[in-house]
Amino acid sequence: EAIYGIDLDGNCTFCNRSCIEMLGYNKQSELLGKNMHWQIHHTRRDGTPLPIHDCRIFKAFIKGEGSHVEDEVFWRADGTSFDAEYFSYPQIKNGEIIGAVITFMDISERRQKEAKIHYLSCYDTLTGDQNRRCFEENRNKIDIPDNLPLSVLFADINGLKMTNDIFGHSAGDELIRKSSEILRQVCRQNDVVARVGGDEFIILLPNTTGENAEKILTRIKSGFADAYFQAIKCSISLGLDTKRSQDQSLDEVMANAENAMYKDKTMNRKSINKDIIDTIIETLHEKHPGEKLHSITVSKFCSDVGTALHLPKTEINKLKRAGYLHDIGKIVL
Structure with missing residues (x-):
């Protein structure tokens, strides 16, 4: 654990070996007498300046209080930064505050593990799209007046079960990945693509009229028209609906889009299955x-x-x- 002390002006009064090494210095004299805020705590993670009057170390010891912070960075001698967790305590002598003692540690590795855990809890490992849990938690951030009209596309991959049965589940996984790629290629940067089931996807299209959503739907179908995986012709069933006013329920719009998708799948089931089987047998005959x-x-x-x-x-x-x-x-x- 690294430790250093500061006086009322913020200048370093002592520091231990861990502090020197963690901050990338060679000897104690490089820090003693230096203002530690401007030395290691001058800038936020995003690169914006951190004024000394906003520094929680100073705020705490001036009030005679301790502080515990784990969402800031400290800066090394070479100009790089690291995630730091620190505890700041006022140093008192004869009943008066004469400075502060700060202990800190590098928690970069912990932050990386936490970020990985967050990613795994929020994103589908197969496609990189949001999973259902993440989608449900974040959809209210999209369902706001500024994003109206808000269109919803519901998509269901055709032939996944047949792919799994004939070629195995690894092939089915590749079909899912391929389908996700096509969806994301058509969608815009601020659109939300989520895999909410084994072969089901939901796409939220902010500031998109029903007419423009139809164009996106058409582009998706075109993307699947010439897409093949192994001997399977990729295809997808789609449905959409649009939320035009804040009075409409997003749940209802999503349900309408899902029903439209099932209608599309039901109406085209025979032709879809025939196309898949014909593609497989044609591939066999070509080989x-x-x-x-x-x-x-x-x-x-x-x-x-x-x-x-x-x-x-x-x-x-x-x-x-x-x-x-x-x-x-x-x-x-």
Whole structure:
């Protein structure tokens, strides 16, 4: 623990070896008699000056009180700073304050660990987007009159379960990361992107009309149109709503956006699944051209069997499709 003393003018009266080394000096004489505020406490973390009348060390001992501070920095001899925690106590002799004694320590490593813990508690480790907890805690900061109109986009990745089932969860994680990248590329710097579920994202768009939100939605869909991961064609279901007045509830607007997303997913479910499966089988055939001929042969054989059994045309078509796709699992081999 580093210790130094100051007189009523703030000049150093003593300092221990830890103090000298922690502040980057070589010997005691470099600090003795120097004003310690201007030597090590002159500037705030953000680079703005810290006037001596705002210094909590001086404020405390002038009042005859102790102080404990852990949100400031001290400055080393080489001009670099470090996070410091310090205790300041008035030094009293014959009933009068003659100065102060300050003990301090470098808490930079602790601050780094705290920052990491805060990041892990607030941000999704897979995508770097806000997680649900952080989103719920911070959304009121966005839900203010100055940000109206406030549009909300609700997004849900299509085909994640199929990706996990066919290629494994590591591939599913990559699909989530890829989708998050596309969303953030389209969004602006002050927009909020949060991953609030396994395959679900919420985007808050401050100062964005419904019309402009539609344009952003279109750009997102365009970003996914040509995006592929392994043999999966990336796609996403989207819904939006806009809060136009402070009387509207953000919860209600978010619910409307979520319902619109589910409507989009339901209406396009068949085509989405077909596109994903077709992309997988096309990739298999590109990698192994002989598999395509085999798929066509098996598909025709299934059709002939259905015809021989006098099945309805719809059932024969299902058999043909099943025959064509029967080796789709080979994509992972």
